[in-house]
Amino acid sequence: MFNGWTDGLLAGLQTINNILTAGIAITAFSLFMYALSFNLRDRVARSFAIILLCVVVVFTTEALQNKSVPDWGIELLLRLQWIGIIFLPPSYLHLSDAVLVTAGRPSRGRRRIAVRLMYVVSVVFLVLLAMGYLVGALVPDGKPAPHLQRTVLTNLFTIYYIGIMAWAGYNFARAFSRMLTRSGRRRMLYLMAGATAPALGSYPYLLFGSGIASQYPLLFWSAALVINLLVAVLVIVMAYAVAFFGVSWPDRVVKSRLFKWLLRGPVTASLALTMMTLVRRAGVFFGGEPYSGFVPLAVVVTVLFFEHAITLFTPIWERFLFFGRDRGELQLLQNIEERLLTRGDLQQFLETVLAAVRDHLQSPCAFVAALDGDELSLSVVAGNRALLENENLGEALQTLDRKNGNGRHEYLWGNFWILPLRQRKMNGDRDEIPPLLGLLGIARKTDRPMDREQRDALWLLADRAALALEDRQLQQRVFRSLEDLQPQIDMLQRIRAAGRYDSRASLLTEPLPEESDLADWVKDALTHYWGGPKLTNSPLMKLRIVQSLADEYEGNAANALRALLRRAVDQVKPEGDRRFTSEWILYNILEMKFIEGRKVREVAGRLAMSEADLYRKQRVAVEAVARAILEMEQNGETK
Numbered sequence: 008m009f010n011g012w013t014d015g016l017l018a019g020l021q022t023i024n025n026i027l028t029a030g031i032a033i034t035a036f037s038l039f040m041y042a043l044s045f046n047l048r049d050r051v052a053r054s055f056a057i058i059l060l061c062v063v064v065v066f067t068t069e070a071l072q073n074k075s076v077p078d079w080g081i082e083l084l085l086r087l088q089w090i091g092i093i094f095l096p097p098s099y100l101h102l103s104d105a106v107l108v109t110a111g112r113p114s115r116g117r118r119r120i121a122v123r124l125m126y127v128v129s130v131v132f133l134v135l136l137a138m139g140y141l142v143g144a145l146v147p148d149g150k151p152a153p154h155l156q157r158t159v160l161t162n163l164f165t166i167y168y169i170g171i172m173a174w175a176g177y178n179f180a181r182a183f184s185r186m187l188t189r190s191g192r193r194r195m196l197y198l199m200a201g202a203t204a205p206a207l208g209s210y211p212y213l214l215f216g217s218g219i220a221s222q223y224p225l226l227f228w229s230a231a232l233v234i235n236l237l238v239a240v241l242v243i244v245m246a247y248a249v250a251f252f253g254v255s256w257p258d259r260v261v262k263s264r265l266f267k268w269l270l271r272g273p274v275t276a277s278l279a280l281t282m283m284t285l286v287r288r289a290g291v292f293f294g295g296e297p298y299s300g301f302v303p304l305a306v307v308v309t310v311l312f313f314e315h316a317i318t319l320f321t322p323i324w325e326r327f328l329f330f331g332r333d334r335g336e337l338q339l340l341q342n343i344e345e346r347l348l349t350r351g352d353l354q355q356f357l358e359t360v361l362a363a364v365r366d367h368l369q370s371p372c373a374f375v376a377a378l379d380g381d382e383l384s385l386s387v388v389a390g391n392r393a394l395l396e397n398e399n400l401g402e403a404l405q406t407l408d409r410k411n412g413n414g415r416h417e418y419l420w421g422n423f424w425i426l427p428l429r430q431r432k433m434n435g436d437r438d439e440i441p442p443l444l445g446l447l448g449i450a451r452k453t454d455r456p457m458d459r460e461q462r463d464a465l466w467l468l469a470d471r472a473a474l475a476l477e478d479r480q481l482q483q484r485v486f487r488s489l490e491d492l493q494p495q496i497d498m499l500q501r502i503r504a505a506g507r508y509d510s511r512a513s514l515l516t517e518p519l520p521e522e523s524d525l526a527d528w529v530k531d532a533l534t535h536y537w538g539g540p541k542l543t544n545s546p547l548m549k550l551r552i553v554q555s556l557a558d559e560y561e562g563n564a565a566n567a568l569r570a571l572l573r574r575a576v577d578q579v580k581p582e583g584d585r586r587f588t589s590e591w592i593l594y595n596i597l598e599m600k601f602i603e604g605r606k607v608r609e610v611a612g613r614l615a616m617s618e619a620d621l622y623r624k625q626r627v628a629v630e631a632v633a634r635a636i637l638e639m640e641q642n643g644e645t646k
Contacts, residue, residue, distance in 0.1 A: 034243065038246045054101040058098045061091035100171055103174075110181075142156065176199075198249065204242055360375070360471050368452070373450065423451065430442045528546050576597045592614060596625050
């Protein structure tokens, strides 16, 4: 009786593990499609997509293994599973490097070369796998499950696997140490915690522990169940953290979109799979047949019912889970919510500003106080709040009144510097003092005055805070002015999105432009490549990489921009000697039309195409140059 109970428990654990394994594969594939659909342009999302693809391979091949598959099929699936395992280490190193770049620590070339080298090493292991050296033959009657034998190269790969994962973990820790905001630190913790699951749950431990597992099968399947549960949960946690990279949507939009994607994809598919398995097992239990006509009916009913429930209850759970205290406003603005700077977005943006202020001046406390009527009220406080407990904000306001706080001047108020945050745009007399929006206060660490660089950075951050307060005030008063506010809102959302992980880089410099805007700027600059206002007055001059290159050209920004365009055009160039074939057509258009300055008719005749086709191909070529410049700007490349 005891043996029968144990066998039943083992069979139940194996069934649950099979369902979980298939569910993980479905979830990973769905999240892979999410990354392809929404933020594939971001390096973090691209590297995470590679990890998800490896997880899909590992868990799909594992889910396909059952008693009905012959031994040769089991061996083939186990060897295919190793493809995902082999490429997990370099993909993790790739992800950690991308996160470090996003956190404001761009690679100087060494990390980038190391990532590529690790991919090459994994390709070598893949060749060894195909040749039969990496792992041994199948143990078909292995307990508690069939597995492959290990070889000397298996031990070598295990050392490589552990070493690269540890290296990636060190990079994650470095990125976490650079986080300045609470949201950035929290999401980096999510990313680090979630990253442990695929790394630990994908390795085939039966290569080393088959002896112990065969003696204690109940312990093995129980441990496998726990590991699969952790992988299922933590891979979603990891995807949640990555979903915020590379997008400028408000947090509530990212959360809602990811949540609906999970519900409509992996959750619905996993429920249908579970129902199908249960109906089939029920058929075996009651009638002895593994298949029943109720299986397709149960699957269809499950899918339709759950999809209907998602559609029906989405507005309710969106309001309660993601809108928070902005619920009333967002219900009125449901159709345009992605364009607005809500109270929550404003607070997060100001937290980012204050984190950058404290980091730049090494201040123990900073705050933003908004003017509400004739009184000041604290909006956001960062750091040691106790420093403000005995202070009266009304006195700070009186300090500005006594000293006629106008212009770009900071004032002493106790142990704080205070900066007036004023409205930027005035419709009246230009000599009139702009209305006060609030104050930016920074605790002084010493009596030493600020140097010029610190002061310029501080006022730039103050301008960001004032812009945020002003825009929020305008949105509350008149929503009809949305079209006029849209450019500012878009800029703030991009800055806020970038500031999730690198406050100083995003707030002390201009935000990266959209790729469509960048392409227009690149085309204008290429038009006047050898000189002209479209080059010398180009918005591309504000890019950090142009400012860095200017040092190499004795401060001549025009020459620096021209050099940047030349490097970007060279990245479009194929390998080998120049030819007039189809693969060279984009480079030839750039070279002949802009660098050599030939006329459109002459270029079209030389490339044997119509002028209309030339303009279409020219647009593609310019977009390729814009992407190259954007990647160099993001990576901080100057060589």
